[in-house]
Structure formats: structure tokens, C-alpha cells
Amino acid sequence: MAKTYDCLFKLLLIGDSGVGKTSILFRFSEDAFNISFISTIGIDFKIRTIDLDGKKVKLQIWDTAGQERFRTITTAYYRGSMGIMLVYDVTNEKSFENIKNWIRNIEENASADVEKMILGNKCDLDSQRQVSKERGEQLAIEYQIKFVETSAKDSLNVEYAFYTLARDIKAKMEKKQKEASNPSGGRSGVHKPTLNDARKPVTWLSRCSVL
């Protein structure tokens, strides 16, 4: 049976409440923007298929609640993620400062080789800006993470951000695949994953290797 896609990447959006995670996702999945704010409860996801170097890549993007009270629910989703978008609001200093905490969260909960990206959202609201682009860059360089400023409202850099993250994941995956096909690569191979490791990207990697 012909598959409708070649790869599945699971991405995660995290960041403080109200920085625009849902809006970014809404912009990416529906190409629309809703001015009213409805805070996300628990967790939700959207799926969009993109074309990456001739490969159909399905992105399952998990949108998490920024609010503290949902933290336990959301952290459970870190583990399965292959890419994480860290979102802050350029008009909100606090949300920027909290990026460091979010990164710590990732280090504690996500798999080590997860791809990350920092998004400074709401860059259309220049008059209310509290965090300069340079500070965003600075932070990103500090953590060796890619950075881009976005506007879900004006549809600025949203596509770019997701494509970039997806491309990075794909590159990393192909690199691993090469190592795996090379016997000296050392890893025991994709066909026999351990039971506890079921959700690791490795499983998905195996799917891709079939094609």
C-alpha cells in the first residue's frame, strides 16, 4: 500500500502563556490568524504535510499550554518530540527571560538529540517591543540554537521556522542513518529497538529507511 508520506516528524511548541504558540501553529496549519486569545488547555496538535527535498514530510506539531498548571501534562510530550520550538514574546521581557527555564525543562525531559529553535514572536508590534532582536540572537548563540523573529499575525517567518527545523531534523536523521548503515557506526540497528525506547525518533527513522 502506498504511504501518504515519507517521514513523520513530531514537533513541540513551548513557551510562556500568551506568547502566541497557538497562533503560530494556527498560522502554519490553516494560514489564518485569530485576534482573540483563547488559552490552550492541556495539549493539542495539528498535522501538516510539507515537501522537503522531494520527500513528503508529515509534521505532527504539538501545541502545549503555557500555563504552569498544565506543566505535568505537557512535559510528558517532550520525550517523543524530535524538534522543539521555544517561543517568547518580543513585547514581554519576562517571557524572554523564561526561555532559559524552558531550555532547562527540555534538558530534563526531552531526548538529548532533540532539535531546538527559538522564536521571538509578535515582531509586528514594534512599538511595544521590549526585547531587541540582538538579545534574541545573543541568547540563541549562547545555547547554540537557531533563532528567528516571527509574526503569526503578519505571517512573517512562520513557514521559514518550521521548514528550517524540519530540515535540520531531516539532516540529523540522514546522518544517523549513514552511521547505522555503516557497521562501524556501532549502534545495534533500527530493527530491534528496546521496549522502553519505542517513541524515540529511531523508530521513525526506521520507517524512513524502508523507503
Added chain:
Amino acid sequence: MNATIQEIEGIDDYWGPAFRSVYEGEGHEAFVQQLDDRIKQHDKEIEKLCNFHYQGFIDSIRELLQVRSHAEELHAEISNVDANVKETTEALCIRADELIRARRVELNIAATIEKMELCLPLLTTYSKLKSQVEAKRYYPALKTLEQLEHVLLPRVGPYKWCAQISSDIPRLRQAIRDASMADLRDFLENIRRLSPQVGAMALKQTQDMMGRSLANIISKKDKSQGLTASDGPQCPHELVDFSPLHRCLHIHTVLGAKNDFIQYYRSQRRQQARLVLIPSSGNLHDSIQGIRNYLHAVLGFFILEEHLLTAGAGLVSKDWLLDTWGMSVTKVASTLRTNTSLVTDPNLMLKIKDQIMLFINTLKCYGLPTDPLPLLLQEMAEHYTEVLMQRWVGVFRDILDNGSFLPIEVQNQEEYDSVMDKFPYDGEELETQPFPRKFPFSSLVTSVYVQVKEFIYAWLMYSAGLGLGGERRAGAARHSASLLLSRSFAGCLSALFRRPLPLVQLVQIIVDTQYLEDATVCLYEFISNITGSELVTTQAAGSMFQAARDDAEQQICDKLEKKVDEFLDLENYDWLLVEPIGQASSFVTDMLSYLSGVLTSLEQLPERARVAAVRAATNRIATRLRALLLDPAVKQISSGALYQLDLDVIQCEQFAAGEPVPGLREGELLEHFASLRQLLDLITGWDWSSYLHDVGIDGGKYTLVTPKDAATLLEKLKEAEQKSSVFSVLKKNERDRRKLLDTVLKQLKQLQNQDS
């Protein structure tokens, strides 16, 4: 011979015979002789005579000569005298002539003066007439004209100018008539201009009168004591000077055209009425001023007519007035109806209604029937309700658009109290909890509740002063309020559901509608309180939003199913899998954990809805998995793949068996998987003998597996096995298995044929 001479002498003439005899005789000589003798004789006699008289003759001549000289003297003398006389009398004659002339002039003058004296009154009257006409005092002018015509003119002789004046009279009369008509037209124009003011004043008076209370009057009296009474007109009709009209009527009465005049007046006024009835400003629904002006004009018109009716003079008859009014009031009502039906501003509607009420009351004061107008007010009430609803649809839409649909959380007593003030919530339990306290409903409930109250206030504003009883008002208010909720608000909700809303928000909306429904009783209480009527609780508020809730629940189910579909679209089975990986597929575990997360967040949902949601989700999973297995696009399925799927189904079954929500029948969710489970059990257990034995028998182990489905799956399995063993030599037990497989397939095909 002598004889003949004698004869000749004797006869003076007729001497013929004598001469004849002479002639015929012979004696001619003799005769001549005789004649000579005779002549000598006569000559002698003459001589004698002359001698005798000679002296006397000479004396006479002498005397005559003397006389001649005397006569000459006398002649001279007389000539002289005559000249003298002539000389002296000449001057006299001239004077006499002059005198005669002067006398004649004198006589003439006297005669003229006499005549002139006769003419003078005529002329003064005529000039009076002229000046009267000029001063537009037409009535006296007419009287003067009369006098002129019938008294003065006949008295004066037939002068040319008199004739002119007499010929002028009809012209003047016509002119007066025309002028008075012009006056009337001026008057008509004037009252057309003034009648809105008259109407306005009358309405104002009615308003004052209606607002009259003892306290009011006293306070007014106190105020007016200091001030002198206003010297403006006291009655509306005093604004208008009717004298031109009355004058005109008099004039026409004098002219003997009273009836014509009345007819003319009435037809003119009727035409005016028609004009008044067409709103001047085109669109009355733009502003209250348009309506006000219109009603003022209409009212003013009829107040003036009514005044003329009471003032007598027969210009306006009761029948005519009522007839005209009857025609007009229908027109007024229809004009108002068309115009108000376009109004979309409730405030304007209220103002219009007040204006019409005032209009009606004023009409009553003037004894004019109000008839189609109260009906119009009722119709407008319906329209007003519609307009209000429209407006509140906007309000609700705003609330819904900006709603967070999250439970209200209050940080302190103040906030708590403000919520409790807005919405009747029995918060005994909440009262004891520490802050922050959390209400079960979202701000949607309080906002909508407050807005419905606002609506009721606004609605009741219209019925105020309509003279409806409290009970009727309350009943209608209840009806409108519940209509507002069940139609407008529910409509907004349905529209909201068309938007992709997050699940939890949907849930909150369902919860909120429940609270709103429960609060309708309080709304009725509120209505009873402000209308002062008894509380009516018979009307069941119950399922006002059931449709909306059903909508929301359906939406939740749809959403869950959609999410399930999204997960299942991620399915990536390797249908030729040799060996199962020993654990459930990742999309299944993701899905089940997602579902249990969602279901816990549905806690607040009524049990019925949660059960429906979980049923929908599980049913979807089962259907999709089963379809996957039987998908014609999948040509072969290895037993490894089959076991993998079985493992996934087991995961799902565990989820279903774990009672993810309360209120389910024992094992109810598992039923959705039953047919899939039987199919899987049949294939994996290779239990064909039981299946074929039990076919068609109720209560069998595999009753839900149709021979067709069983055959389809078996074919796929066979395909996969054939593929995997193309190059290997079949072992004995494998050959047996293949044989059995073929037999079973044959049997199944047979069964299928029987069925069809």
C-alpha cells in the same frame, strides 16, 4: 255818328264794334271830322281847366319846393341825431352783451354746483371704496360698493363717468373677491406653516398635563409666583390669526357665495391634508425629528380644523372633519408603519413610540378617534422586539467573540462579590473555600445574564405607558426574554460552533448554558419584580439550549473523531512484517494518551455528553482499524503484521475496558471492538471449524464476522504467505495448513454465494 263817338267815349275799351261800324259806314270823313271836333272840344275844356287850376298849381309847386328844402334840413338833422345816438349807445350795447353773458355764466354755475353737490357723495364714497380696497378692508369696501351701486349712482344723472363707475363696480367686486381669495391663500399658507407649531404646542401641553401631579403643580405654582404669567398664547390655536379666514367668509357671504366659499375652503384644506400626510423629509426613520415634525404637522392641521368646528361659522362640519381625519389617520398609520419598519435603532423606536403615545393622547383631548394607532403601536412593539433582538445578537456575538470560555476565578472577596452581584449563584460551598475561588461557569454566563436583564429593561421601556396590565407586560416580557435566549443567543451559539473551538472551551460552553438555563427562573422573578406582577413559574425553562448543547456535544464528538482520524492517518503499518515489535504502534499509544488526557479535561461535561464523546471516539477507532484490515488496497498481510495490529487493538481494548469516563455500561465500549476482535480471534486462533459450524446460529463465538470479511482477510494472509515462501520448500505441516486454508476459503465463498 254821334252815337258811335259816345259809344267810344262811354266805353273805355271794346272799341272794336264801334270801329267796325265806322269802318263799314261811309261817313269816314264825317266821322274824322266829328272826331276832330270832339278833340277840339276836349282841348278847349282842358284849356279851361288848366287855366282854372294854374295859380294853385304854381303855389303848390312853390310850396313843394319849400317842403323840399325843409325835408332836406330835416334829413340832415335826423342824420346827425342818428349819428349821435349811434355813438352814445355803442358802449352800452357792449356792456349789455357782457351782462347777458355774465348772467348766463352765473346761471350755468349755479346749475353746475347743484349737480356737483349731487355727485359729491358718490365721489367720496367711491374714493372711500378705493381706499378701503387699498387698505384691504374688503368687507366695508363691499358695503360701500353696495351703497354706491344702489343708492348713490341712481341719484346722479347719466354721466359718462358714472357709467364708468357703474361699469367699474363688477370689476371691483371681482377684484375684492380675488383679493380676499388671495388673503385666504395667504392664510392657508400661513396655517400650513404654523400648524406644526400648533401641533408641537398641543403635544407639549398634553405632555405637561400627563406629567401633572400634585407635587408637580405645587412646585410649578411656586415657580410661577415669582414670574408673571406668560403672555404668549395659551391655546395652540391662538398661534394662528383666523381673522383673514373669517373676513373672507364674510365677504363671500356678502357676495352670496358662502357655500362656494365653504366648498372651496374644504377642498383646499383637504388638499393641504394630503400634503401634510406626505412626510416632507422623505425618510422618517432617520431621526426622531422627522417623525416629530410629521406628527406635529398632522396634529396642528386637525387642531385648527377642530377649532374651526367649535368656533362655528359652518366652515367645518363635524362630518367633514371626521371624514378627513378618518382618511388621514389611516394614512398616518401606514406612513408610520412603513417608516418604523425600517428603524433599527431601539432608542429611536422608543422615542417614536413615546411620540405616538403623546400623539394619541393629544388626539383624545381633541376628541378625534385614534383608532388604527394603538394597533400600530402593538405592531411596532413586535418590530421593537425584533430590533432589540438584532441588537442583542450583536452583543452576544461580541461576548462570544471575546469570551475566554474559562471558569471565572476570583482572587478576593471583592471580586467574588461582584460576580455574585451579577449572577444568582448558590455559592454556599464556594463561600467556605479559600481564595482564589473558582466558579464552575465562565464569564459568559454573567455577561449574558446581565445582558438579558438589560434586554428586559430595554424591552419593558417600550411597553411602559402603553396601558397594559402588569400581568400582560410580564407575560410578554417573559416570552421575549426566553425568545431572546432560545433564538438569538442559541443562534449565536450555533454560529460559534461553526468556528473551530478548542474542546475545553466547548465543554465550558455546555456547562455555561446549563447555568444560564437554571437562571431563567431568576430572570422571571426579576421580571415579576419590575412589572409588579405575580411570579409565574409554570413555564418550563428546561431545554432552552438543548439544541445548542446537542450542537456542542456533536461538535465535541466530531472533533474527537477528527483527531482519531488524524492519528490513524499517521498509521504506517508494514503489512509484510515478519515479526511484531512486541509493543503497540506509536500512533496508537499517542492517541490513547491524548484521548485520556482530553477525557479528563471533559470532567465538567454532563455525563451524557462525555459518554457520547467517548463512544464516538472508540467507535471511530474500531471502525478505522477494522477498515484498515479489510482495506482492498492492502493486498497481503503477514501474520507478523496481523499480530502487530492485534497488539494495537488490545491496547485500545484496554483503554475501552478501563472505563475512561463514568456512567458507562459495563463493557459497553468494548462492544465497539467486538466485530474486529472476533475477526482477529478467528484468524489468529485459526478457529475455522467453530466458525463454519456456528455460521447462521445466534450466540455463536463469531457471529459478527461475515463470511465475506473472513474470506477477504484470509485471502490477504494467503497472499503474504505465498510471497514469503515462494523460494522455500513447503514443510508438511505448512502444506496441510495451505490445504486447510484453501478449504476454508472455498467454504467461505460458498457461504457468501448462499447469502447473496
